[in-house]
Amino acid sequence: MSHSVLRAWVNDVAALTRPQSVYWCDGSRSEIDNLTAQMVADGSLIRLDPIKHPGCFYARSHVNDVARVEDRTFICCSDPANAGPTNNWRHPGEMHALLEPILAGCMRGRTLYVIPYLMGPPKSPMAKVGIELTDSPYVVANMRIMTRMGQVALDELGEMGQFVKGLHSTCELDPAKRYISHFPEENLVISVNSNYGGNALLGKKCFALRLASVLAQKEGWLAEHMLIIGITDPNGRKTFIAGAFPSACGKTNLSMLVPPKADRDAGWKVETIGDDIAWLKFGPDGRLYAINPEAGFFGVAPGTSLATNPNAMLTCRANTIFTNVALRPDNTVWWEGMDGPPPAQALDWKGQPWTPASKTPAAHPNSRFTAPASQCPSISPDWEQPQGVPIHAILFGGRRTTTIPLVYEAFHWRHGTFVGASMTSEKTAAAEGKVGELRHDPMAMLPFCGYHMADYWRHWIHMGEQGGKMMPRVFHVNWFRKDSAGHWLWPGFGENMRVLKWMVARVHGEVDAVKTPVGLVPRAESLGLAEMGITGRAAEELLGVDREAWMAEADNRDRFFQRFGDKLPPEIFFESAALRFRLVTKPV
Ligand code: OXD
Ligand code: MN
Numbered sequence: 001m002s003h004s005v006l007r008a009w010v011n012d013v014a015a016l017t018r019p020q021s022v023y024w025c026d027g028s029r030s031e032i033d034n035l036t037a038q039m040v041a042d043g044s045l046i047r048l049d050p051i052k053h054p055g056c057f058y059a060r061s062h063v064n065d066v067a068r069v070e071d072r073t074f075i076c077c078s079d080p081a082n083a084g085p086t087n088n089w090r091h092p093g094e095m096h097a098l099l100e101p102i103l104a105g106c107m108r109g110r111t112l113y114v115i116p117y118l119m120g121p122p123k124s125p126m127a128k129v130g131i132e133l134t135d136s137p138y139v140v141a142n143m144r145i146m147t148r149m150g151q152v153a154l155d156e157l158g159e160m161g162q163f164v165k166g167l168h169s170t171c172e173l174d175p176a177k178r179y180i181s182h183f184p185e186e187n188l189v190i191s192v193n194s195n196y197g198g199n200a201l202l203g204k205k206c207f208a209l210r211l212a213s214v215l216a217q218k219e220g221w222l223a224e225h226m227l228i229i230g231i232t233d234p235n236g237r238k239t240f241i242a243g244a245f246p247s248a249c250g251k252t253n254l255s256m257l258v259p260p261k262a263d264r265d266a267g268w269k270v271e272t273i274g275d276d277i278a279w280l281k282f283g284p285d286g287r288l289y290a291i292n293p294e295a296g297f298f299g300v301a302p303g304t305s306l307a308t309n310p311n312a313m314l315t316c317r318a319n320t321i322f323t324n325v326a327l328r329p330d331n332t333v334w335w336e337g338m339d340g341p342p343p344a345q346a347l348d349w350k351g352q353p354w355t356p357a358s359k360t361p362a363a364h365p366n367s368r369f370t371a372p373a374s375q376c377p378s379i380s381p382d383w384e385q386p387q388g389v390p391i392h393a394i395l396f397g398g399r400r401t402t403t404i405p406l407v408y409e410a411f412h413w414r415h416g417t418f419v420g421a422s423m424t425s426e427k428t429a430a431a432e433g434k435v436g437e438l439r440h441d442p443m444a445m446l447p448f449c450g451y452h453m454a455d456y457w458r459h460w461i462h463m464g465e466q467g468g469k470m471m472p473r474v475f476h477v478n479w480f481r482k483d484s485a486g487h488w489l490w491p492g493f494g495e496n497m498r499v500l501k502w503m504v505a506r507v508h509g510e511v512d513a514v515k516t517p518v519g520l521v522p523r524a525e526s527l528g529l530a531e532m533g534i535t536g537r538a539a540e541e542l543l544g545v546d547r548e549a550w551m552a553e554a555d556n557r558d559r560f561f562q563r564f565g566d567k568l569p570p571e572i573f574f575e576s577a578a579l580r581f582r583l584v585t586k587p588v
Helices: 004-017 029-041 092-103 137-146 151-157 203-219 251-255 261-266 310-315 413-421 453-470 493-507 536-543 547-562 570-584
Strands: 021-024 057-059 073-075 111-119 128-134 164-169 179-183 188-192 222-224 226-232 238-244 269-274 278-282 288-291 296-300 321-323 368-372 393-397 407-409 424-426 438-440 473-477
Touching (some): 004 092, 004 111, 004 128, 004 164, 029 057, 029 137, 092 164, 092 179, 092 188, 111 151, 111 203, 128 137, 128 151, 128 203, 137 296, 137 321, 137 368, 179 203, 203 222, 203 278, 203 453, 226 251, 226 278, 226 493, 251 296, 288 453, 296 310, 310 368, 393 413, 393 493, 407 493, 413 473, 413 570, 473 493
Parallel strands (some): 021 111, 073 179, 128 164, 164 188, 238 393, 393 473
Antiparallel strands (some): 111 128, 222 278, 226 238, 296 368, 321 368, 407 473, 424 438
């Protein structure tokens, strides 16, 4: 390895953290086999049944290390105005001073693994190299699934190439000393005292979203918390959609959607390109193209079943790491919501005996599977296209039981930016805060935007000015509407295909829409609501606009936008005023 900057950095980190040895990962099969064998021997992994789960391992985290920690996540840039009101800010000098004593000698007795990895398909002009230094073999094993790791990244890097630095140490997993710190001015992440995926697999949220969003603003592209799917219609035409949803709103399920049988028989197909992150850049033809920078899925296990997401179940059958799910006596895994009855007995995610009579869940609600994307039955033949796929539509969504219709289309890109900036979702039992309380989560990027959120919206508006008529259409969906008696108005899952098909038809100018004050909504017939038994009041509630409720919604949005003061782009202010105007004006 002859990259002198990389060598010097590894030496500096080793001098500070004092590992017993330094190991450069090449990403090979034999390397991972040795590493996992070592972890099985020391008890940190359990090998699952080789017939039912070939190449799979089971891991338990420390009980206090089960999720992302937004209050311990920092953007460290010189000027606090660049972090903005939605990020925790620290001066880089202050954060380095705080981290130095934590890092000093933290790898004593451990191996420092050097993980070269590539975010994006090999040979893609959009791909970027990262190097993660970690003392956690669990992180190495997960990074090998989530990224293209080893020699492929070093080849891409060459002798002089640029890379994003990531330094991770397990330390003592002390929550009081847990810092997930980003230094955008140094292209550096330092993460200590957590081994949880979102905090420790530094290619994912830390690089591909927080640091990449800063790079994207500078370089004129977008780094987004979005799934990417390709929809093939009966004529063989492909339409690509990128969609942003807050965590725990079904992104992985939508990215692997199985259309209802009648659609499949008619020739419709949904293919997966990514389930969590999209990098979008203008192509030579002026259209926006997207790549999935990741190579695996880090999916939430509970609720995943052959009924809700057969493609995810088939993806994680082999070569997968399961973390914090339950372990059955026959060395297979289980979680709440899996098909079939619960096991008579199991070990829960803490390693304690569990039976269906137990009062606590067997799997942690945020337990995960780390599985190779290439194993997904619905993976698109285009998922590793170096130039990405052309995006025809962008989708925003949240979990809202009231007010927001099943689907509406923005009038234009600037309105779509406002729609994305206005995204809110109701908190679920799995997240902090009261169930049902609204959380603003613009573009689903609240925890992931590495710079000032108002500048990020400005960047979206600039992108639209640059792309002009070539920009994708923007839609908002809400699968979670309930009626006044609290019953779901929409069945979701495969039936979401009706909404996707409407979008495809809109993109290609093949169906009309009804203009409402909030956007363009489908006619009930365009979705076939009657044949689903959704008629009368239910259909009206699902697609209608309650002006009073929307006025309260506009008030709520404006209270949120006020947090951004005079940094708020005037276009957002204008779109908010225009919405209010349309809400009080009778249609002509
Ligand atoms: C994730 C998240 O794990 O958004 O993808 O939290
Ligand atoms: Mn996510």
